[in-house]
Amino acid sequence: MEQYRSQYLDILPLDEHVPLVVRRSITITPHIIKPMLTTQKITAEQLYQTLKNIKVGGSVCQYSLRKCAEFVPLINEINELKEEKNAVILVHSYISPEIIYGVGDYVGDSYALSKNALETHADVIVFAAVRFMGETAKILNPEKDVLIPGLLDGCSLADSINAQDVRRLRREFPHYTFVCYINTTAEVKAECDVCVTSANVYKIVENIPNKNIYFLPDKLMGQNLANEMKARGIHKNIRYFDGTCYVHEEYTDEQIFKIRMEYPQVKIVSHPECKPTICDQSDFVGSTTQMLQYMLETDSKEFLMLTECGLSSRLQAEFPDKKLVGTCTLCRYMKSNTLQDILRVLKNPTDNDRVYIDEDIRLKAAQCIQAMFHYTQA
Ligand code: 13P
Ligand code: SF4
Numbered sequence: 001m002e003q004y005r006s007q008y009l010d011i012l013p014l015d016e017h018v019p020l021v022v023r024r025s026i027t028i029t030p031h032i033i034k035p036m037l038t039t040q041k042i043t044a045e046q047l048y049q050t051l052k053n054i055k056v057g058g059s060v061c062q063y064s065l066r067k068c069a070e071f072v073p074l075i076n077e078i079n080e081l082k083e084e085k086n087a088v089i090l091v092h093s094y095i096s097p098e099i100i101y102g103v104g105d106y107v108g109d110s111y112a113l114s115k116n117a118l119e120t121h122a123d124v125i126v127f128a129a130v131r132f133m134g135e136t137a138k139i140l141n142p143e144k145d146v147l148i149p150g151l152l153d154g155c156s157l158a159d160s161i162n163a164q165d166v167r168r169l170r171r172e173f174p175h176y177t178f179v180c181y182i183n184t185t186a187e188v189k190a191e192c193d194v195c196v197t198s199a200n201v202y203k204i205v206e207n208i209p210n211k212n213i214y215f216l217p218d219k220l221m222g223q224n225l226a227n228e229m230k231a232r233g234i235h236k237n238i239r240y241f242d243g244t245c246y247v248h249e250e251y252t253d254e255q256i257f258k259i260r261m262e263y264p265q266v267k268i269v270s271h272p273e274c275k276p277t278i279c280d281q282s283d284f285v286g287s288t289t290q291m292l293q294y295m296l297e298t299d300s301k302e303f304l305m306l307t308e309c310g311l312s313s314r315l316q317a318e319f320p321d322k323k324l325v326g327t328c329t330l331c332r333y334m335k336s337n338t339l340q341d342i343l344r345v346l347k348n349p350t351d352n353d354r355v356y357i358d359e360d361i362r363l364k365a366a367q368c369i370q371a372m373f374h375y376t377q378a
Helices: 044-051 065-085 097-103 110-119 131-140 163-172 186-190 201-207 219-231 253-262 276-280 288-297 309-318 339-347 359-377
Strands: 021-023 087-092 106-108 124-128 145-147 177-181 194-196 212-216 237-240 267-270 302-306
Touching: 044 065, 044 097, 065 087, 065 097, 065 339, 087 097, 087 110, 087 131, 097 309, 097 339, 106 110, 110 124, 110 131, 110 359, 124 131, 124 339, 131 145, 131 186, 131 359, 163 177, 163 186, 163 212, 177 201, 186 359, 194 201, 194 359, 201 219, 201 359, 212 219, 219 237, 219 276, 253 267, 253 276, 267 288, 288 302, 288 309, 302 309
Parallel strands: 087 106, 087 124, 124 145, 177 194, 177 212, 212 237, 267 302
Antiparallel strands: none
């Protein structure tokens, strides 16, 4: 197995039973909360050493010493403010690397980050991701200030369905358990029975006693779910809504064919928001953190990651000995998070930056999320 090497970050040996701590409090394994350890200032050279191996996506995604020098004053100011305000910064793996490695306290997939949000002792949570993730943090922490720096409000899945749609479907399918993907608004979660993420969807649906499952809003994940249940010999009647993620639905069989021709040893790793034909041809399918873990635990040197480009950037920064092949697809919502806006929301948050959820809706949505924690631990 590889070891993460860095000039300035803590290095721990990798072990299957030990969480990989890659930077200060950052951990890639869900469930582990580390206290923030340092407010130590970083230099442009240190940031550059961490980001210099990122090659995916052409010049937009790459780092020079000069570019790092522009980020460093912002990073140091954010880290000071974070300490002053007892704030924690949660960062999804799709977010730009200067945010993950400069100011992030926890980085992970949506399940791990919701656990981090549940367990943090900070007074302020800055969620560098998309709105539904910030809403999940607020649902679990009504007393905390949850701030969303991302300027582009949305997610193609969360925007594809509203609470009225769910109420109509519930009338149409009264004997179904309504399972919603975490990529939904608080209002939609409030109308559903159990929330799931890409990390636990199969386990949870398998454990739900009802055979009749309505899965929403991702049609492709719904189809992958139905296929997986069949493969496990579990009988479920699965209906699904017709939303899709505009990033993941784009991957094609032709891309896979070409990559396999060019790199016969490549491991293809995909996210369950991809089409079933893509998942069928993949060596591994899982959440963004599970994709990372698969890569870590697999001896192969070449990988094609069929998900947003931020994950590949992260892998190149942390595991430069592995080769990431293929093109780069960006999520415009995730990539609308910047260091400038993180600093702005920490200094002077406006009502627009804060997450507010009506208390009735919050309580119902919290039940739906608590059901996820219950079934995940079952
Ligand atoms: P993960 O929970 O796997 O990180 O996925 C979130 C997401 O939005 C994928 O597009
Ligand atoms: Fe939403 Fe797709 Fe972006 Fe994930 S990648 S946040 S599902 S639009």
